[in-house]
Amino acid sequence: xxxxxxxxxxxxxxxxxxTEPGWSRKLVQQYRRKDIRAPRFRIKEWDYxxxxxxxxxxxxxxxxxxxxxxxSASLLLLGKQPWEHTETVLNAFPMGKLKLPEDSSRxxxxxxxxxxxxxxxxENGTRHLTCHFDDFSDGKPFECDIVLRQPDMDxxxxxxxWPEKHRFYYNQKINCMRASGYASxxxxxxxxxxxxxxxxxxxxxxxxxxxxxxxxxxGNGIVDGHDFGFNVGYGFGDTSKATENILFCDGxxxxxxxxxxxxxxxxxxxxxxxxxxxGRFEMDFVPVLDRxxxxxxxxxxxxxxxxxxxxxxxxxxxxxxxxxVKDLLCFFEKVHNKY
Numbered sequence: 273x274x275x276x277x278x279x280x281x282x283x284x285x286x287x288x289x290x291t292e293p294g295w296s297r298k299l300v301q302q303y304r305r306k307d308i309r310a311p312r313f314r315i316k317e318w319d320y321x322x323x324x325x326x327x328x329x330x331x332x333x334x335x336x337x338x339x340x341x342x343x344s345a346s347l348l349l350l351g352k353q354p355w356e357h358t359e360t361v362l363n364a365f366p367m368g369k370l371k372l373p374e375d376s377s378r379x380x381x382x383x384x385x386x387x388x389x390x391x392x393x394x395e396n397g398t399r400h401l402t403c404h405f406d407d408f409s410d411g412k413p414f415e416c417d418i419v420l421r422q423p424d425m426d427x428x429x430x431x432x433x434w435p436e437k438h439r440f441y442y443n444q445k446i447n448c449m450r451a452s453g454y455a456s457x458x459x460x461x462x463x464x465x466x467x468x469x470x471x472x473x474x475x476x477x478x479x480x481x482x483x484x485x486x487x488x489x490x491g492n493g494i495v496d497g498h499d500f501g502f503n504v505g506y507g508f509g510d511t512s513k514a515t516e517n518i519l520f521c522d523g524x525x526x527x528x529x530x531x532x533x534x535x536x537x538x539x540x541x542x543x544x545x546x547x548x549x550x551g552r553f554e555m556d557f558v559p560v561l562d563r564x565x566x567x568x569x570x571x572x573x574x575x576x577x578x579x580x581x582x583x584x585x586x587x588x589x590x591x592x593x594x595x596x597v598k599d600l601l602c603f604f605e606k607v608h609n610k611y
Contacts, residue, residue, distance in 0.1 A: 275527060276513045278431065283307060288438040290431050293513040297426040297525055299444055303374050303477050309438045310479040312367040313338040319372065319381045319392055321401055322490070323418055323451045323471035324601050327351035328462045329580070330416055330455045331358075332403055334370065334383050334390060337611065340572070341366040343383045343390060345405050345414055346563070347457055350580055350601065354561040357409045361388050376444055376475040397422055399449065399473070408457065418453035418464060420471040422446065425523030430516050432509035434481050441478040441509050447501030447520050448492050449473070468494060470501070483610045484508075487533045489546070491583060491602025495595045498522050502587065502602075504531040504546070504553065517548070519587050519595075526590045528552045533604060540564070540577050544604065546585070555585030555597065557604060571611075578605040 276294035283291060284301040288309025291301065308315055318335035331346035341363030349355040361383075373379025381392040390403045399420040408414035428445045451464040451471045470492035486507030493500055501520040508516065519526040529550040536542040544557040559581035567574045583600040 275515060277527075278429075284431060284442055285309075285440070290433050290440050293431050293433055293510070295431070295514040295516070295527070296429040299375060299377070299429055301429075301431055301442070303442055305368065305374060305477075308479060311338075313365065314479050315368070316476065316478055316480055317370075317372045318474075318476050319376075320474040320476075321392070321399075321420075321471060322474075322603075323401075323420070323464060323469070324348075324350075324492070325451075325462060325464050325469045327601070328455075329601075330418065330462075332390060332392070332401060332416075334372070334381050334392065336366040336368065336370045336372055338367055339365050340611070341370065343388060345388075345390070345403050345408065345416075347408075347414060347455060347462075348561065348563070348580060350560050354580075356561055356563050358563065358565070359405060359408050359414070361385065372477075374477075376446070376473065394422075397424075399471075401453075410458075412458050414455070414457045416453065416455035418451060418455070418471070420449035420451055420473075421466065422449050423523065426520065426525035428503050428516055428518045428525060430508065430511075430514040432511055432514050434509045436481055439479050439481055439509070441476070441480065443478070443508070443516070444473070444475040445490065445503045445516065446473040446475070447490065447503060448499050448523070472501070485606070485608040487604070487606050489531075489533070489602065489604035491600050492520075493597075493600045493602075495587075495597055495600065498595065500587070500595060500597070500600075502553070504528075506530065517553070519553070519589060521589055521593075521595065528588075533606070535606065540579055544579075546583075546604070552588035553585075555583050555587075557602075558582050558584075573610040574608070576605065576607040576609075578603055578607075
């Protein structure tokens with residue numbers, strides 16, 4: 273297993289370089305923006321939340337990617353008539369002006385203008401997410417008010433470098449947060465049920481290289497009576513010390529080896545397979561919706577497919593316990609970015 277677990281609290285960076293590349297269960301390495309040794313326009317910081325109900329979902333992003341900021345909200349309908357809409361507000365050269373928190377567990381992440389007001393607040397073991405987006409689609413507003421419950425539990429944190437000097441990626445994935453609250457659009461209200469619905473946080477900070485392709489997948493649900501989640505992926509810098517493949521069961525993380533996405537060449541919405549080198553994550557994935565986006569404005573290029581669907585297969589915990597995954601709503605994505 274290509275893996276080094278970091279357990280001691282210390283600064284993430286020394287002279288702009290990662291102090292200890294590896295993975296951890298908490299943010300034990302302390303990120304400080306002032307420790308970065310790179311131009312402000314190369315620093316990337318974001319908070320991305322995905323909350324999935326029985327057949328719908330909401331995604332919210334506040335980001336400062338140096339020379340561009342992307343603030344977005346998505347509504348996903350994943351039932352018999354799949355539909356999604358994503359609306360984004362772009363900001364030129366935010367370069368730290370949003371003052372995103374240096375720790376995911378404290379501080380307010382917020383964006384406000386005349387059209388969009390979005391706010392993420394961690395407090396007392398919860399995360400309170402609110403959004404109001406005027407003219408979200410067809411002139412109609414979107415809004416949501418969601419609470420995610422986050423008990424003391426393992427998360428997945430990676431600190432990975434690139435070969436280029438002062439380039440690094442510090443990222444935390446928090447799975448299995450039970451969701452309550454609602455989203456509303458076009459006269460309809462979608463309510464999250466904390467007995468069965470969950471949210472995930474993707475919290476990223478770092479200095480990336482210009483041209484990258486990555487794969488990422490994540491999901492949560494009740495499996496064989498347990499709170500279950502997974503995070504898998506690759507393409508995020510040098511993963512010789514830290515991969516982000518992990519299973520979560522009742523708040524405990526179970527690290528697994530490399531996972532490969534077998535994506536059909538015929539269509540993004542044809543069935544996929546996911547397989548791991550240690551045999552502990554063997555899955556069939558049936559897509560429902562491909563949330564695709566492609567932009568090419570010379571300097572900035574993005575080609576992304578975030579595919580939502582249902583997962584079936586087996587996941588094996590550290591002690592050999594087999595969990596049988598059935599119709600778990602989740603997503604897998606492949607993204608190529610130049611920015």
